Amino acid sequence: MLDHPTLHQLKALKLDGMAEAFAELQAREGTESLTHAEWLGLLVDREAARRETTRFQTRLRAARLRHVGACPEDVDYRARRGLDKPVFQDLLTGKWIADKRNVIITGPCGVGKTWLA
Template structure:
């Protein structure tokens, strides 16, 4: 079938979704039974869906989530101390509108990063801006930015994003520059945006990680007082999955 001039005009106007739907309608005789309004409605719906997909792709690329995680895939059956009602409220995302934080703590292997990235992915789907950083590499990036003049721009990006994910917090005691950097980030975001923090260290020991009583009070006051907490417990999910795979393999032999 030859390309229709209307199809080319739609492409030229940037209406790729409508262009695709227009060609599909031309190839489908069954659509002749639809009214003019119904066929136009299908074109508009396809364009809207195409634009939503492009926006989501752009948001996910900017977010740079470490895990390809979705909230629908979070395992709530394995005992990890996750309250289903609390998790459902976090998935709904109203806490982001209220500029509240989420603290996910627990031993290694329990899926802290997965849960954080799943909530980040859901926020992207809800048309919110998200940015993921592992804390050690973020401090390295800030140190480099301070040396080449990008420090202010990077802090502005970290401050403006609607949901910032800080993964692997507390792997080592902060030095003086890192304490100042973290306070700057959290001060910019306090009462304006939401932050997810994951850590192997219980919240009650975070003062020790900051390494300075005064700055520790300032940092934790901006992070903890309005935060929802997920304290994960139980067996490592990696061990659980490895054992499940072993049992499946044994059953298939």
């Protein structure tokens, strides 16, 4: 790939997402048929996605969550902890937030309250 001056300008302006997309589009076959608006749209989309990802990662680090990899799909309903699957699935919808209600998770030690939260 040629060293394009636009690539340097994008990096100097800290538009790394656009720079990556620009380099990929230049290297890819068949992009000559794209209009200027389509090219620009792809560059802007990539930059916006990169910024959103960066913001999310920053917030995730700031939250200092202990169980970052925890997800609802990994919940073992067979374990003896009294977790009611329909109730839990209802909580996952987030309706309780819209209804301005609180959720309290209780149970004995070692059943995974922190992991669920």
